[in-house]
Amino acid sequence: MESNLEVAMRTLTRKGAATRQRILEGAAAHIRENGVVATTLDDVLARTATSKSQLFHYFPGGREELLLAVARFEADRVLEDQRPQLGDLTSWPAWRSWRDKVVDRYQRQGRLCPLNSVTSHLGNGTPGSQAVVTELMHRWQTEIATGVRHMQDTGEIDPGLDPDRAAAALLAGIQGGVLIQMSTGQTIHLEAALDMGIAHLRASRLPVA
Amino acid sequence: MESNLEVAMRTLTRKGAATRQRILEGAAAHIRENGVVATTLDDVLARTATSKSQLFHYFPGGREELLLAVARFEADRVLEDQRPQLGDLTSWPAWRSWRDKVVDRYQRQGRLCPLNSVTSHLGNGTPGSQAVVTELMHRWQTEIATGVRHMQDTGEIDPGLDPDRAAAALLAGIQGGVLIQMSTGQTIHLEAALDMGIAHLRASRLPVA
């Protein structure tokens, strides 16, 4: 039905690039504050002091393309917000510190999860949406797994444990914890999931006694 | 702004009740197949062979009230679909059997999660939506915790472990696993999370050696 989203955009003036960015960030901000459903193109225009022709100039695919761009934008933030801890899971205190950062990040974020919001609006099956989420999850899981491997190298985690599977489980716990927090407002689940995940890693070092 | 959703509906003929139910189930089915975004009231009407006046007669709050009703409907299904295993977590094989059932259920369900879809459309903060999800999570977690306690009674799980917290972590893992499955299609995360959660319960029985 549509295939020429994400088209050429051959030349972009400095000014043009700035405008595009302004629209993108404005849209992201508005969505973060109001949710996708309550975000119309006109809202974005008003907020960013741009006109319709500009929006469609930089996002020829219209609303859908803009939403997808926002999804990418937010997906990047997710991992960045966990730096530098996420990239440095090299000791138990470091894991703890990362855990705290994650909890804190999502506590601040409150009830709206822009990424989930956007992708579930685009439809989870949409190729673009799926690609963004899949890549995010993959990168996230990889970084965790790297941390696990490092701890295995230093002998702090049982070498017999599958790092990728452990990372997958931990990641699932985080996602679920955040999801529950969105709906219920409680942050316990996220904390419990992280704690249990990490505890399990630690415990693995002490085999069946 | 609105407060009289879920109003009186004083008398309901047998016929009326049937119609109401037909609309509700038709809406749920359509949403399960197409997602909320792609579900208009007219779609539901066409599918259930009813007229607009009927829909607004039985759901005076219109779309919003209907969506909320669907959310409740789906929330009930979630736990029912885990019976009888969920209510009988009394041995390790039983836990395993439950795990398989959960994985199977969500594997069948595919990419659309009606409940998440609906609530995220209603807006996670909506009192009605929040109530439905919160209650579901609470009941779910309670049932898991009951299972944990039972295993503690029979000495198969360390009595020092907090059943509610363990259940919260496990629940988070499930939610996250499902969420990831929705977006990526992969079922590994759900399985890994369940397995790790249960493994952690089992491992607790063998204290620090």
Add this chain to the structure above:
DNA sequence: CACAAAATGGACTGTCAAGTCCAAAGACGA
């Protein structure tokens, strides 16, 4: 400077879907 390409303003259109209304048909108790 001059010209081509890019950026911008904003009115206009078309569609689509939620919700209203009233009149007609059917159910049910007295």
Add this chain to the structure above:
DNA sequence: TCGTCTTTGGACTTGACAGTCCATTTTGTG
């Protein structure tokens, strides 16, 4: 059976919002 309350049909209104179009201004370049 009668009268009332419920149920139903479906046309109509209303509003909102995505997307189009063209005229105008600005920018960059040879």
